[in-house]
Amino acid sequence: MQKDKSLKVAVIVFPGSNCDRDVATAIEFIIGHPVIMVWHRDTELPSVDLIVIPGGFSYGDYLRCGAIAANSPIMRAVKTKADSGMFILGICNGFQILTEIGILPGALIRNVNRRFVCKDVLLRVETTNSIFARKYTIGCLVCLPIAHSEGNYFADKATLDRLDDDDRVAFRYATTEGKADMSVVNPNGSVRNIAGIYNDTRRVLGLMPHPERLTEIALGGIDGKLMFKGIMEAFL
Amino acid sequence: MIINKSSPIALDVIKAHGLTTEEYQRLLSIIGREPNITELGIFSVMWSEHCSYKSSKKWLKLLPTTAPWVICGPGENAGIIDIGDGQAVVFKMESHNHPSFIEPYQGAATGVGGILRDVFTMGARPIANLNALRFGDPSHPKTRNLISGVIAGIGDYGNCVGVPTIGGETNFHASYNGNILVNAMTVGLVQTDRIFYSVATGVGNLVVYVGSKTGRDGIHGATMASTEFSEDSDEEKRPTVQVGDPFTEKLLIEACLEIMSTDSIIAIQDMGAAGLTSSSFEMVSKSGLGIEMNLDSVPTREINMTSYDIMLSESQERMLMILKPNNEEMARAIFEKWELDFAVIGHLTDSGRMVIKHHGKTVSDLPIDPLINASPEYDRQFVAVKKRQMINIKNVSIHPPIEALKTLISCPDLSSKRWIYEQYDYRVMNDTIGLPGTADAGIVRVHGTNKALALTTDCTPRYCVTDPREGGRQAVVEAYRNLSSVGALPLAITDNLNFGNPEKPEIMGQIVEIIKGMSEACNVLDFPVVSGNVSLYNETNGEAILPTPVIGAVGLIYDIKKISSLSFKKDGDIIILLGDTKGCLGSSLYLRELCDSEDGAPPQVDPNLEKLTGCFVRKLIFENNVTAVHDISDGGLLVAIAEMSIASGIGAIINAPQNEMLSHAWYFGEDQCRYVLTVSPDLASIVLSTAKFNKISVQVIGKTGGDSLILNGEEGISVTELKQLNDYWLPDFMESAS
Numbered sequence: 001m002q003k004d005k006s007l008k009v010a011v012i013v014f015p016g017s018n019c020d021r022d023v024a025t026a027i028e029f030i031i032g033h034p035v036i037m038v039w040h041r042d043t044e045l046p047s048v049d050l051i052v053i054p055g056g057f058s059y060g061d062y063l064r065c066g067a068i069a070a071n072s073p074i075m076r077a078v079k080t081k082a083d084s085g086m087f088i089l090g091i092c093n094g095f096q097i098l099t100e101i102g103i104l105p106g107a108l109i110r111n112v113n114r115r116f117v118c119k120d121v122l123l124r125v126e127t128t129n130s131i132f133a134r135k136y137t138i139g140c141l142v143c144l145p146i147a148h149s150e151g152n153y154f155a156d157k158a159t160l161d162r163l164d165d166d167d168r169v170a171f172r173y174a175t176t177e178g179k180a181d182m183s184v185v186n187p188n189g190s191v192r193n194i195a196g197i198y199n200d201t202r203r204v205l206g207l208m209p210h211p212e213r214l215t216e217i218a219l220g221g222i223d224g225k226l227m228f229k230g231i232m233e234a235f236l
Numbered sequence: 237m238i239i240n241k242s243s244p245i246a247l248d249v250i251k252a253h254g255l256t257t258e259e260y261q262r263l264l265s266i267i268g269r270e271p272n273i274t275e276l277g278i279f280s281v282m283w284s285e286h287c288s289y290k291s292s293k294k295w296l297k298l299l300p301t302t303a304p305w306v307i308c309g310p311g312e313n314a315g316i317i318d319i320g321d322g323q324a325v326v327f328k329m330e331s332h333n334h335p336s337f338i339e340p341y342q343g344a345a346t347g348v349g350g351i352l353r354d355v356f357t358m359g360a361r362p363i364a365n366l367n368a369l370r371f372g373d374p375s376h377p378k379t380r381n382l383i384s385g386v387i388a389g390i391g392d393y394g395n396c397v398g399v400p401t402i403g404g405e406t407n408f409h410a411s412y413n414g415n416i417l418v419n420a421m422t423v424g425l426v427q428t429d430r431i432f433y434s435v436a437t438g439v440g441n442l443v444v445y446v447g448s449k450t451g452r453d454g455i456h457g458a459t460m461a462s463t464e465f466s467e468d469s470d471e472e473k474r475p476t477v478q479v480g481d482p483f484t485e486k487l488l489i490e491a492c493l494e495i496m497s498t499d500s501i502i503a504i505q506d507m508g509a510a511g512l513t514s515s516s517f518e519m520v521s522k523s524g525l526g527i528e529m530n531l532d533s534v535p536t537r538e539i540n541m542t543s544y545d546i547m548l549s550e551s552q553e554r555m556l557m558i559l560k561p562n563n564e565e566m567a568r569a570i571f572e573k574w575e576l577d578f579a580v581i582g583h584l585t586d587s588g589r590m591v592i593k594h595h596g597k598t599v600s601d602l603p604i605d606p607l608i609n610a611s612p613e614y615d616r617q618f619v620a621v622k623k624r625q626m627i628n629i630k631n632v633s634i635h636p637p638i639e640a641l642k643t644l645i646s647c648p649d650l651s652s653k654r655w656i657y658e659q660y661d662y663r664v665m666n667d668t669i670g671l672p673g674t675a676d677a678g679i680v681r682v683h684g685t686n687k688a689l690a691l692t693t694d695c696t697p698r699y700c701v702t703d704p705r706e707g708g709r710q711a712v713v714e715a716y717r718n719l720s721s722v723g724a725l726p727l728a729i730t731d732n733l734n735f736g737n738p739e740k741p742e743i744m745g746q747i748v749e750i751i752k753g754m755s756e757a758c759n760v761l762d763f764p765v766v767s768g769n770v771s772l773y774n775e776t777n778g779e780a781i782l783p784t785p786v787i788g789a790v791g792l793i794y795d796i797k798k799i800s801s802l803s804f805k806k807d808g809d810i811i812i813l814l815g816d817t818k819g820c821l822g823s824s825l826y827l828r829e830l831c832d833s834e835d836g837a838p839p840q841v842d843p844n845l846e847k848l849t850g851c852f853v854r855k856l857i858f859e860n861n862v863t864a865v866h867d868i869s870d871g872g873l874l875v876a877i878a879e880m881s882i883a884s885g886i887g888a889i890i891n892a893p894q895n896e897m898l899s900h901a902w903y904f905g906e907d908q909c910r911y912v913l914t915v916s917p918d919l920a921s922i923v924l925s926t927a928k929f930n931k932i933s934v935q936v937i938g939k940t941g942g943d944s945l946i947l948n949g950e951e952g953i954s955v956t957e958l959k960q961l962n963d964y965w966l967p968d969f970m971e972s973a974s
Contacts, residue, residue, distance in 0.1 A: 015575060016483050018398025022666040055664075057396045060483025116391050116659045120671075147395070147661040213663050218681065218796055220671065 007235040008048040009035040012078070012094075014069050019055035019210065023091065026212040027052070030228045043073045049235055050087045051078060053094030055147070055210060065108065065150045066096030075101055087131060087231070088204040092148055095196070095206035104199055104206045105163070106155030111148070112189030118147040120220070121187055123195050123209060124174035127167045130198055132205045135230035141178055142171075142223040144209035146187060146195075151208040153190040153197075163197055170196035170205055245276055253280035259612060266606045274544045274592070275600050279607070281510035281548060282517060285772055288611040291738040292770045295748055298755045299765040305727060306764055312433060313354040313505065315766025316426070317728045319792050323682065324428045325689060326360035328767040329368070329421035329732040329788040333774060335477045336418040340385025344418050345393040345480040349552050351422045352397060353506035356489050357555060359432040359496050360424025363665060364680045365394045367404040367420045368693040368732065368786040372413030374648050374969055379408070382416055384970065389480075390420070391659040396482035397489065400668050401660035403678030404693050408648040411697075414776025419732040419769075421788040423691055425682060432496060434505040436519035436527070436558045436584055441502055443516070443529060443582035444564075446571050447488050447554035449537035454478040454511070454550025484553040484576070491574035492555065500563030507554040513547045515556045517590065521608040529582030531594040543592060543599040558584065618744035624702040627822045627836035629901045635830055637874060637903045638951045642961055644871045644904070645878055647829045651965035652882075674883055675801040676721035676867050679793065688793040690724030696870070697782035699838035702823045704746045708753025708785060709841040713908060715789035716761050717867040720850035721911065723800050723857035724791030726761065731768040731787055736780025738772050746783040753841075754785060760843035761850075763789070800857045802866035803883035807941035809863050810920040811888060813873065815849055815910030816933040819901025825871045826904035839907045846909050852930050853911055861923055864914040872904040876912050878945060882959045887942035889949070893935070914940055 009027055013020045024035045036046050040058075045051065058069035069075060075097065082088055082103045090098040098104040111117060120143050125136040136142065155163070163169050172193040173186035180193045188208070196207025211224030250260050253276055263271060263279050271279065285291060301309035307324055308316035314328035332347025352362050367390055372379045394401045399422070436443075454477070495501060505515045512534070520527045531546045541549075559567055564580065571578035585591075592600040635643075644650055657672040667681040669688060677690040694714040700707030712729065719726040731754065736743040758765060774781045793799055821827050822836025856862045864884075868876045874890075881887055892902055915923050920936065927934035946952040 015487055016396070018396075018486065018664055022664065025666065056398060057483060057486070060396070060481070062483070115388070116395055116661070118395075118661045118663065119658050145663050147663060149392075210663070213666055218669060219663075219666065220669075 007031050007050065007232050009050045009052060010038045010046055010048040011035050011052045011054055012038050012040065012074055014040045014058035014072065016058045016060050017054050017056035019091065019212065023052055023054045023212040026215045027228055030215065030225060031232050038074060040072045040074050043077055045077050045081060050089060050231060051081065053088065053090040053097055055092030055094060058093055058097065066093060066100040069097045070100035079103060082204055085201060085203055089132065090206040091210055091212065092208055095208055096150065098204065098206040103204055104197055105159045106153055108150050109152045109154050110150050111152050116149045117187050119187065120145045121209060122174050122176060123171040124178055124180045126169045126172055129167065130202045130205065131231050131234040132227050133170060133230065134234065135226040139178065141174060143214065143221055144211055144224055145213045146209050148208055151188040151190065153194040155191065160192055166200065168198040169194055170198055171207060171209070245270060245273065250276070253277065254284060255280050259283060262610055266610055267602060272599070274547055275602060277544050277548045278513045278600065278602065281513055282607060283611050289770055290612045290614050291616055291772060292733065292747060293613045294615055295751045298751055300755065300758050301764050301766060303728070303762060303764045306766055307428065307431070309764070309766050310768060313357050315728065315730060316358065316431060317766060317790065318428065319687065322428050324426050324431065325790055326355050326358045326424040326426055327422065327730055327788065327790055328354050329419055329730045329786065330354065330769040331732055331734060331771040332418045332420065333416065333734065333771055336386055337382070337416050339477040340382050341389040342477050342479050344386040344389030346478045346552055347418050347420045348390055348393040349480045349482065349485050350508050351420045352399065352485060353508065353555070355422045355424035356492055357432065357504050357506045358426065359430045360426035361493060362399045362422050362424045362489070363667065364423045364678065364691055365399050365401040365420065366678065366691055366693050366788060367401065367418065368695065369404065369406045370412045370417035370784060371408050372416065373410040374408055376413045380970060386418055387656050387659050393480055393482045395661040397486045398664050400662045400664050400680065402662050402668055402680060403672065403691055406653055406656060409697065409782055411779065411782045415774045415781050417734050417781065417784055419786050421693060421730065423689065423790060430496060432501060432504050434503050434519050435522040436503045436525060437523045438502055439525060439584050439586045440561065441584045442559045442561055442564060442580050443527060443584065444557045444559050444567065445534055445554065445579045445581045446557060447576055448481065448484050448551055449535040449577055450546055450549045450554065451537045451551045452541065452545050452549060455545060455548045478550050478552050480552050487574040487576055488553055488555065491571050491576055495567055495570045498566065500559055500567055502558040502560065504555060504557045507556060509550065511549050511551065517604060517608065519556065519558065520584065521604050524588060524605065526585040526587035526589045526604065527582055528585050528591045531592060533579050533581040535577040535579050543594040616738050616744045617741045618748050619741040621704050621742065621745045621749055624822065624835055624837050629819055629821050629898055632821050632827065632900060633831055634898060634900045636951065637899055637947055638953050640826065640830055640900065640904060641874050641878055642953070643829055644825055644875055645958060646961040646965050647825065648965060649825065650871055650875060652962045653966065654963060655966040655970060669796060669799065670801055674803055676718040677724065677791065679722060679799060681796055686796050688796050688799070690719045690722045690791040690793055692718040693786055693788045694718060695784055695786040697784045698823050698828070698834060700750055700783040700785065702836065703838050704749035704783060705753040706838050706841055707783065708750035709757040709843060710838065710908060711785050711787045712754050712757035712761065712763060713841050713843060713846040714869055715787040716763060716846055716850055719789055719791030720853045721800065721865045721867045723798050723854055724793045725854065726763055726789060726791045728764050728766045729758070729787050729789045731765055731785060732771065733768065734771045734774055734781060734784040734786065736773070736775045743780055750783055750785050757841065757843045761847050798858050800862060800865040802864055802880050804880050804886040804888065804914060804940045805863040805884065807886065808917060809914040809940040810917055810936055811890070811938040811940060812913045812915060812923060813910065813935050813937045814853070814913055814927060814932060816907065817902060817905060817910065818907045819897045819905040820907050821901055821905055824904060824906045826900060841908050848930065849909050849932055852927065852932055856913070856923065861919050862913045862915050866912045868910040868912060869906065872906050873912070874903040878958055880912065881945055881955045882962055885955055886940050887944040887946070887955050888938055888940050889946045890938035892948055
């Protein structure tokens, strides 16, 4: 099996993170060497190529999802790195933190039905122009799990138009026929069925679905594996 | 506030603490004086039914608790079984019935929190949660809100802590209208050389409090007017339901597992029911030592807390540890890293007494061993339960099978529980195999290996009420079948025995018979009980719940490539019915849902035959001879087949044997020890002949294919319609106006 030594990954660990081990295990299995776990009180990041902000309930999600984490010492360092072009992947709670700190636009609010929802959903790949989506094809459908109470993406019209115009919507919730227009009922009420977005340099991806949860046949699928393989091969 | 030691305890205060006059007299003779209010509080919780099992102890001794693979049976925080490779599984189930009825969200949430602590206190990382829920009649005005609160409470707690909730059961019956059941089970994984127990040893070792601060929540004595023991008596009754904080629990898990990876902990115990009192007493009673504690050092979150408050608080997310003195600073650093309270509140002594100080005064000085050893054990009166007669199936009205199936598949008990499990994060930890509803048991991989655990909870209360002995047996064998159906070797069980008032001889009769039935089945199946919980007094206005002995079971899968699920896999597979069909409709769902009767003797259980058949099924799965397996239980054969169709979208053609039996008995009888299998046509003859060789009844009843379920080439229903009927009852019910 091809094992690439060059991709270095850090996973941020907050008190209350609970997908930190999951994403680390999934990435390590794919890249073949350990990732670095970084504690929330640290003020400096190790020298890496990719920072992952995992899912979970950072600081209990008290106040507002991701709000306290966005003010943690390590996130100040992440913000600086983001400004200088670091690759960052925020999954679920990580996406919420990235919007709270302003690295990504918009906000993730309470699901429309006000319930936690855990299920596998279909996503339409909207663009492949990033290291995260380079192994997918535009318009293809991928199956990834969601598990959240606050995954309802919201932004003002100008922001949404800009995301669309700049081709920065990464994934939309879609039907089995690949439809993702206004008529589609998505699992959390997200505006324009948005499940994930890029920042303006396309180096930061935030998404509610969990790619790390479907990287093995034994767990039900490998659609998430392609994201990590793509990142790894970009650094070959 | 200072307790006046000399003031005698009033009779009504003794009664309000749930102690009988005889129990109070016994207490006086042990300590040789009148207790003060703090001491009375300590006695009352130590001798409560919850802590002492005084009504059930005599009968629980009948249950087998040992096997070569059992590392730790009942008596510790949870049971432990060996799964090889230096690994062990720690598990237990516990009820939180009453709190969940009073305040469904917090009651259910703290139920999950408590059972998680029972497991990680033994050194195990929790890897799966299950829950067995019983709600009242859907038409009862409270049912909808109770479901909504309980599910959100279970989900929010487990989801935040990051432990997948992977299985369980939800039933409805009017007997639970005023007394729902919330039974939560946690399963954890531990290295066999890293197991922690609660025996406090080593005079001079430190007694350390970690976790959340102590508040006044959950103090049982809140039923009393506080004027009777407090000067500042405007503090009226406080809510007795505790409030959970899963975020703190998550930190506590990580901090405890981190300190457990060092060699500094002597013993550890969570503060569950009866809080600091029972945790400290239990830890020292096991070693014969004494303990001296200073309550001034206990982290509190309210001002002016009395020693009574502190000793009896049931604030959540707290643990008590015994540490070697020279490890204090290292341990403190770990808990400070996780931003949790850490306080040395006392030390172990050789006095055999519990001495508690507060504000410079000794507020309690009690002998430990006599207190624990003298805890009452009752041999309560019981009368044999009047068993129901076998019903004559000729007197049961016959509905067209497809019409009856439509009613059954959409009835509350059999309808899809998707609305529930989609609120649980069943994938976190990334080791969940198979989605909810696709197999007879939930499955989690043992992290980093090719092994997996199969987990299930089972009980059929309607059998337990019409024939407790058979009902007790049946709960055990159904768990055994569910594990066998996925290819897992059944290893051990935990039980959660929910009953009415044991002081009524007919309730005690149910308890005795059910435990005997369970014991018989467990003995035959080599299926020991390694942990459990008894919940009594589940009654409202004198009406008891159906007897509900829930079995939580654990099985081992040696290779995750050898697992079976219940969905049909492809067109053209042969459908085989394994086991003997007698057509028993007594106490069946058919009778209840279509004939409005809950009468009749339930199906008989033959544990020896269950063992033989279960072994045979596991062998078929292990040798890759079957494509799908589903055990036959609630609703009978046709419901089982419909579920296999719904899970896959693939139809089936079923040929009922002609003239053998009345159709409703054949399709909907709930005879035990049966499975539906599908096999590739080329393997069918081998499977049939080996079954016959093993003297197991077997018959081909149809084949898979198409998009409809067709009976005898005539009646049919599309799988799409079946799925809709099955899917929509619960969401429609939850979203309709109350």
